[in-house]
Amino acid sequence: MSTVAIPTKPWAKSPQDRILGLTFLLAAIAFSYFFVAVTEMKGKLAYAFVFFVAYGVITSTHSFITRGPQAAKDSFVSTLVSLGAVVTVIPIASILFTVVQKGLPGLHLGILSNDMSMATPTDPIPTGGVLHAITGTLTLVVLALIMSVPIGILTALYLTEIKGRFAGPIRFLVQAMSGVPSIVAGLFILSAVLYPITKNYSALMGALALAVLMIPTIARTSEEVLLLIPNELREAGTALGGTQWRTVAMIVLPAARSGLMTAIILGIARIAGETAPLLLLTGGGDKVNPNPFSGSVGSLPYYIWKSFNAGSPEAITRAWAGLLILMILVLILFIAARALSNRKMSK
Amino acid sequence: MSNETLIPSPRTITTEPRRSDKVFRGIVTGGGLSSLVVLGLIAVFLAFRGFEVLREEGLGFITGADWSVTLDESANVVESNFGLSAMLVGTILCSIVAVVIAVPISVFSALYLNFYAPGWLKKILVAVIDMMAAFPSILFGIWGFLVLMPSVEYWGKIINRYLGWIPIFEVEPYFFSRSPFVAGVVLAIMIIPIITSVSREIFAQAPLDRIQAAFALGATRWAMIKAVVIPHGRSGVVGGAMLGLGRAMGETVAVYTVLNIVFQINWHILLGAGGNVASLIILKFGEAGEYEIKALMAAGLILFLLTLAVNAVANVIVKSTGKSGR
Numbered sequence: 001m002s003t004v005a006i007p008t009k010p011w012a013k014s015p016q017d018r019i020l021g022l023t024f025l026l027a028a029i030a031f032s033y034f035f036v037a038v039t040e041m042k043g044k045l046a047y048a049f050v051f052f053v054a055y056g057v058i059t060s061t062h063s064f065i066t067r068g069p070q071a072a073k074d075s076f077v078s079t080l081v082s083l084g085a086v087v088t089v090i091p092i093a094s095i096l097f098t099v100v101q102k103g104l105p106g107l108h109l110g111i112l113s114n115d116m117s118m119a120t121p122t123d124p125i126p127t128g129g130v131l132h133a134i135t136g137t138l139t140l141v142v143l144a145l146i147m148s149v150p151i152g153i154l155t156a157l158y159l160t161e162i163k164g165r166f167a168g169p170i171r172f173l174v175q176a177m178s179g180v181p182s183i184v185a186g187l188f189i190l191s192a193v194l195y196p197i198t199k200n201y202s203a204l205m206g207a208l209a210l211a212v213l214m215i216p217t218i219a220r221t222s223e224e225v226l227l228l229i230p231n232e233l234r235e236a237g238t239a240l241g242g243t244q245w246r247t248v249a250m251i252v253l254p255a256a257r258s259g260l261m262t263a264i265i266l267g268i269a270r271i272a273g274e275t276a277p278l279l280l281l282t283g284g285g286d287k288v289n290p291n292p293f294s295g296s297v298g299s300l301p302y303y304i305w306k307s308f309n310a311g312s313p314e315a316i317t318r319a320w321a322g323l324l325i326l327m328i329l330v331l332i333l334f335i336a337a338r339a340l341s342n343r344k345m346s347k
Numbered sequence: 348m349s350n351e352t353l354i355p356s357p358r359t360i361t362t363e364p365r366r367s368d369k370v371f372r373g374i375v376t377g378g379g380l381s382s383l384v385v386l387g388l389i390a391v392f393l394a395f396r397g398f399e400v401l402r403e404e405g406l407g408f409i410t411g412a413d414w415s416v417t418l419d420e421s422a423n424v425v426e427s428n429f430g431l432s433a434m435l436v437g438t439i440l441c442s443i444v445a446v447v448i449a450v451p452i453s454v455f456s457a458l459y460l461n462f463y464a465p466g467w468l469k470k471i472l473v474a475v476i477d478m479m480a481a482f483p484s485i486l487f488g489i490w491g492f493l494v495l496m497p498s499v500e501y502w503g504k505i506i507n508r509y510l511g512w513i514p515i516f517e518v519e520p521y522f523f524s525r526s527p528f529v530a531g532v533v534l535a536i537m538i539i540p541i542i543t544s545v546s547r548e549i550f551a552q553a554p555l556d557r558i559q560a561a562f563a564l565g566a567t568r569w570a571m572i573k574a575v576v577i578p579h580g581r582s583g584v585v586g587g588a589m590l591g592l593g594r595a596m597g598e599t600v601a602v603y604t605v606l607n608i609v610f611q612i613n614w615h616i617l618l619g620a621g622g623n624v625a626s627l628i629i630l631k632f633g634e635a636g637e638y639e640i641k642a643l644m645a646a647g648l649i650l651f652l653l654t655l656a657v658n659a660v661a662n663v664i665v666k667s668t669g670k671s672g673r
Contacts, residue, residue, distance in 0.1 A: 045498065074567035081463055084455020085472065088543060091536045092479045095490050154378020162375055166383075172662065173382045179590070179658030180651065181597025183625045184389065187647040192392040212385055219382070244364065245371035266481070273483020276599035279629060301485050305600070308489055316493075323486055334478050 024062065028055035052083045099323050106321025116286040116303070121310035125317060130325060132288045133303035136203065139292045140282070140299055141268055143207030144214055149264060151211075152218030156263075159219075160226040161234075161248055171223075178216035185212040186277030194281060201283030203292040206299070209277035218267040225259030226252065258340045265337040269330050275301035300326045389651060397645025400638070404429050408645060412612050414627070416639050429642040431649060433612045437527060437622035438650075441602060442595035444531025444616055445538055450588050452535075453542035458576070460543075461550045462568060473547070480540035488604035491533035496605060499529045503617045518617045525607035527621035533605050534598060538591035545587030545665060549580040586664030593657040597650060599625035624650045 013021075032050035056079035064072035111129040119128030155174060159167050189209040198205065229252055237247030253260070278284070283296025284306060300322055307319035364372065394401075401408055411430020418424060456476075460469050500523045507523075510516045553576045561571040603626035613620045628643050635643060 070567050070570060074569040077569040077572075078463060081455045081459040084452050085459040085464070087452050088456040088476060088539055089472065091495075091539075092475055094494065095482070095486065098490055098494050099486070151378050151381045154375050155382060157375045158379025162372055162379070164376060164379070166376075166379065170379050170382060172659070173386055175662045176655055176658050177382050177386055179593045179597070179654055179661075180386075180389070181599065181625055181654055183597065183599040183628055184393075184647050184651045184654075187628065187644055188389045188392055191396040191644055192388060195396075212389075215382065215385070243371075244368045246367075248371070269481045273485060275483065275485045276625070276629065280632060301483065304485055304489070308604075319489065323489060326483060327486060330481055330483065331478070334481055338474065 020062075024055065024058045027058055028052075048086075052079060052086075055079055096327075099320065099327050102317070102320035103324025103327075104321075106317040106319075107324070111321065115288050115298070119286075121307070121315040121318075122312045123314060125314055128318070130300065130303060130322060132286060132298040133300045133322065134325075135288050136282070136285075136297045136299040136302075137272065139203045139297065140207050140210060140278070141272065143204060143292060144210040144271060145264065145268070147207065147211040148214040148218055148267065152215045152263070152267070153222050153260065155215070155219040156222035156226055157248065159223050161244070161252065174216050174219050177212075178220065180212065181276075182209075182213055182274050183276040183280075185209045186280040188212065189277070190280050198294075200294055201281065201296040202294050203282060203289070203297040206278050206282040206297070207292075209281055210271040210274060213274060213277075214267040214271050217270045218263050221263035221266055222256075222260055225256050225263060228259070229255050262337045262341045265333050265340070269333040269337070272329055272333065273301055273326050275305055278302050279305065300329075386655075390648070393644050393648035393651060396641055397648050400429055400642040400645045401648075403427075404642075409435065409649070412610060414610050414631070414642075416636065418636065424636065424638045427638060427642075429639075429645075431624065431627075431646055433610050434622040434624045434627045434646070435649075436612050436614065437606075437608075438596050438624050438653075440527045440614065440616055440621065441530045441534055441606070441623055442592050444528060445534035445595045446588055446592050448532060448535035449539045449542055449591055450584070453539050453587070453591075454546055454584055456539075457543050457546035457550055458572060460547050462572060462576070473544075476540045476543055480544065484537065484598060484601045485604075487533055487537050488601035491529070491536075491601060492604045495533065495536075496524070496529055499532050500524055500526075503528050507617050515614060515616055517615050519615075522619045523617060524619045525605060526617050526619045527606065527613070528616045530602050530606045530621065530623070531616065533601055534595040537598065537601060538594050541594060542584075542587045542591045545590060546580065546584050549583030549587070549665075550576055553579045582664055582667070586661045586666075589657055589661030589664065593654045593661060596657065597625055597654045598623070599629055602626045603629050624653075 028051050031054040032047050035050045035054075036046050056076050059079060060072040060076040063075040106125055108126045108129075110126065112134065113131055114127070114129030115132035116128045116130075117132070155170065158164065159171055186209045189205055189212070193208060194200075194205050233251050233255060234247055237251040238244075242250065278299050278301055282299060282302060284302035285296035285298050287298075289295050289297040304319045304322040304326065307315040307322060404411070407430055409430075410432050411428065412433040413428045413430050414433075415426075415428045416424060417426040456472075460472055464472060503518075503523045503526060506528075507516055507518050511518070557575045558571055561575050566574065602623045606621050606623065606626060607619045608622045608626060608630055609620035610622070611620060624646055628646060631639060631643060
């Protein structure tokens, strides 16, 4: 006669545990409700705060009774730590919700095909649109890309392929550069290019400042991507008789292609909503400006800024609609970057 | 039969790169040095433009609190006074409030993500928090002004009622709206994603063998974190906090939107008067004459040097933690 051991899962929660956990949750909710009703505290935040305190106290008391002081501390910290995560996520949820809620009334059929040259801040919503802002932002981003992508990727190549004498200092400087405030980048272009040379607002000026902000993002992300390329590939290239230049151009860069795209997209996401330098450099016109090298040009952030500061209810609604469009743009870029980098991982 | 042809003639081998490689290396090195060039140029040009004002004002540019220009009819500068101290105090105040609020929240959420969250939730939360780091600052500014500010003012009043006897929480006159505290809360929300992701990466490098050893000795999750993760990650968190501080100091649009900019040194964080060097530049730029622009350039130089120093220290700290492992 032999008994067969039945496999169990001692770590899984028993139904009893689940019921107990649920009871604690309900008790904490009920307590927070009564506490807020009795005292003079008010608002959703008070409910949330009292709920977390109550839940923490109840669970840690239970742990203290059943398992002692160490377990009590442990369950209290669990509550605290999840509170931290909740507090981190609440603003994101609130931002997404508010922008969608307030931005939707500002959208209308002609918003993508009209500009603001014929509309004043107090005009009803259906007049005017963001055509000038969208084209302006596109111009700025494309010009900034033309300047920053080669420099960013060359910097990353220097750090990973050449590994020269200056690799350490340059890695440090690129990180320092990513901390340059956007307004300082704007002032730099203002003092170095706009005042002495062009003396005129233009998309090119804005794009120069955006490129300064974009280079470190592209360089750092590309460096990480290039470091992931296995060294065997480089060795194989050299073994086949390739020079370093051929190896990098024909093997390393193609292998890193999707990662480099991610780097570029993250760079665009970094600058798409950048406002401060554009306020100094682009002039923020209300008309579509087809010439990127001269004349004031609008952009989405400038449009939002202008509408928000105009202050009339219609203008504020326009600002929210602009924010909604900008946010959708950033979300699309971000999801694209994620999708690309995930594909790279799974390969 | 001629044997000579089968014997290769002796030749020298060389590690000298070919001409194409030399060109390639030259171009890549040139590109790599660009960050050095750009940073250098920023400092040089801002110093060059701001030199006149810096020489005129001397140390008063940092210690003075007045910012005024008097012009005569033909727009010549009669009298000018440029002092940054009110704005510098405001910058430091707002960013310190932001860091004090953001660090505990970020550390807790980083701990939650690494050691408490189930796998699927962790994936979602990491994506959402990274996405938040990419949100434009104007979004935080307008959301902060229209949605967040009423609640934060209410919290400010509560703090003032119960902790008003502490000097920095004093409010006199009784005016709470658009205070450095509000700006600090908005900045905190902006830097929480940054500090969270730095701390998360540092915590994830905590040695797994020690974590497992702690559990094997019967430690609870908190006891394990206290004994292994926190000693490992402490200086990394400090570095992350300084990165956040650097970001908060240079923030322009969000602060300008929520803050009531007043040229007076104000250490009371709940009082509705403050400033920030970056928002000063935006505020004064529109109406500034040629001479005042130079003063703004000098202010930009000070801000640049300040953020550069904070970032440099932060990067050194984060990097050394990653390497040493403990």
